[in-house]
Amino acid sequence: MGEKYQQKNLRRNRMGKVLIIGCGGVAGVAIQKCCQNSEVFEEICIASRTKSKCDALKEKLEGKTKTKITTEQVDADKVDELVALIKKVNPDLVMNIALPYQDLTIMDACLECGVNYMDTANYEPEDITDPEWKAIYDKRCKEEGFSAYFDYSWQWAYKEKFEKAGLTALLGSGFDPGVTQAYCAYAKKHLFDSIDTIDILDCNGGDHGYPFATNFNPEINLREVSAPGSYWEDGHWVEIPAMSIKREYDFDQVGKKDMYLLHHEEIESLAKNIPGVKRIRFFMTFGQSYLTHMNCLENVGMLSTEPINYEGHEIVPIQFLKALLPDPATLGPRTVGKTNIGCIFTGKKDGKEKKAYIYNVCDHQECYREVGSQAISYTTGVPAMIGAMMLLNGEWNKPGVYTVEEFDPDPYMEALNKWGLPWQIEDNPELVD
Numbered sequence: 001m002g003e004k005y006q007q008k009n010l011r012r013n014r015m016g017k018v019l020i021i022g023c024g025g026v027a028g029v030a031i032q033k034c035c036q037n038s039e040v041f042e043e044i045c046i047a048s049r050t051k052s053k054c055d056a057l058k059e060k061l062e063g064k065t066k067t068k069i070t071t072e073q074v075d076a077d078k079v080d081e082l083v084a085l086i087k088k089v090n091p092d093l094v095m096n097i098a099l100p101y102q103d104l105t106i107m108d109a110c111l112e113c114g115v116n117y118m119d120t121a122n123y124e125p126e127d128i129t130d131p132e133w134k135a136i137y138d139k140r141c142k143e144e145g146f147s148a149y150f151d152y153s154w155q156w157a158y159k160e161k162f163e164k165a166g167l168t169a170l171l172g173s174g175f176d177p178g179v180t181q182a183y184c185a186y187a188k189k190h191l192f193d194s195i196d197t198i199d200i201l202d203c204n205g206g207d208h209g210y211p212f213a214t215n216f217n218p219e220i221n222l223r224e225v226s227a228p229g230s231y232w233e234d235g236h237w238v239e240i241p242a243m244s245i246k247r248e249y250d251f252d253q254v255g256k257k258d259m260y261l262l263h264h265e266e267i268e269s270l271a272k273n274i275p276g277v278k279r280i281r282f283f284m285t286f287g288q289s290y291l292t293h294m295n296c297l298e299n300v301g302m303l304s305t306e307p308i309n310y311e312g313h314e315i316v317p318i319q320f321l322k323a324l325l326p327d328p329a330t331l332g333p334r335t336v337g338k339t340n341i342g343c344i345f346t347g348k349k350d351g352k353e354k355k356a357y358i359y360n361v362c363d364h365q366e367c368y369r370e371v372g373s374q375a376i377s378y379t380t381g382v383p384a385m386i387g388a389m390m391l392l393n394g395e396w397n398k399p400g401v402y403t404v405e406e407f408d409p410d411p412y413m414e415a416l417n418k419w420g421l422p423w424q425i426e427d428n429p430e431l432v433d
């Protein structure tokens with residue numbers, strides 16, 4: 001193992017060649033940021049289900065970057081197709097920016113080919129009626145006490161395999177999960193001796209002018225927000241009905257917004273990795289129009305993932321809905337306003353009570369001017385590039401499967417300032433009750 005790992009590392013330091021899977025809203029930003037950073041990303045191959053999207057982006061970027069770009073078609077649900085592609089491209093790292101459904105197939109292919117892996121969201125199955133998956137899910141709901149379809153157990157199960165192969169898998173390097181965990185690691189390293197509570201606040205003050213649209217993949221987004229909420233308190237999960245805890249918060253540069261407590265994946269890893277933490281919650285802002293539409297769609301069955309037969313065709317309602325809704329990648333020119341995403345901490349430093357809020361404010365129109373997309377794709381795509389850079393330049397290499405807070409936050413936090421997501425610290429923030 002050691003020798004293979006060292007060889008990979010030596011090669012990694014000489015060149016950076018990355019295979020990027022997916023070419024949607026988030027990948028589009030990550031790819032453009034890689035191309036702004038050609039010293040690290042000397043060569044990228046963009047591979048997705050629909051190759052024409054990869055070709056169109058390549059055409060847009062060529063001549064404006066030193067990064068060499070190639071494109072391929074791949075069905076990332078199929079391990080054998082992925083293995084053939086990875087062998088052909090021979091990258092130092094695979095960036096999975098497709099959907100959470102593909103996390104395990106891409107991890108399997110990386111292991112088979114001896115290549116490092118990263119993604120932006122943890123695994124969830126496309127088919128939640130699969131009896132094999134359902135049996136494990138039901139057991140987990142009972143044992144852990146939260147019922148979201150996604151959780152880290154599937155990918156943490158690869159830890160030993162990645163360790164043995166001398167490969168690194170970095171999970172969830174978007175904004176939340178991702179940057180929020182870097183904020184936590186930074187707070188733990190530099191601001192606090194002990195952290196008591198963490199409130200992660202995700203505020204989108206942007207307006208796209210549509211009565212209803214989602215800012216990233218509608219299927220993943222609607223599954224997430226229509227699920228029961230949950231938070232971590234005193235060593236266990238507390239689950240609540242969807243959208244049943246509401247607070248108002250006055251966000252810097254955005255103003256007052258209603259926000260709702262959701263289950264979110266980084267709570268699960270932070271509960272393990274921030275020793276002594278007593279409570280972790282996640283809140284996201286939603287406007288009334290969004291909630292009214294979502295409730296109505298849920299009530300009529302349009303959020304269902306179970307196939308129905310309609311006039312001889314099998315239709316999955318939420319996939320049909322996705323086809324009707326605006327493509328998140330097209331929201332860029334219409335979206336105005338800002339996002340404000342960050343973490344509020346309480347705890348102790350030098351024996352005294354302390355609080356702090358680390359956050360980023362991002363302007364939708366500035367993102368559009370830079371990369372042609374709105375801030376949600378931008379705030380996810382930039383950290384995807386940064387996570388990849390941490391692995392490529394060797395800052396974050398340790399064999400195994402890890403989330404962002406398990407690495408040294410300093411080079412990542414520095415890169416956020418440099419690559420478009422500057423952060424700030426408020427020493428006396430308003431707390432959420």
Ligand code: NDP
Nearest residue numbers: 022023024025026049050076098121174175176177216217
């Ligand atoms: P999109 O739907 O815009 O893009 C997904 C891309 O993956 C598309 O190019 C799609 O191809 C491709 N794809 C889907 N299935 C396959 C497959 N079987 N084989 C190959 N390619 C496939 O999604 P987003 O860009 O909005 O989201 C990307 C990821 O980012 C998701 O995992 C999402 O959960 C995550 N995310 C993370 C956030 C964070 O802060 N951590 C925030 C927002 C999103 P095609 O064009 O053919 O459909």
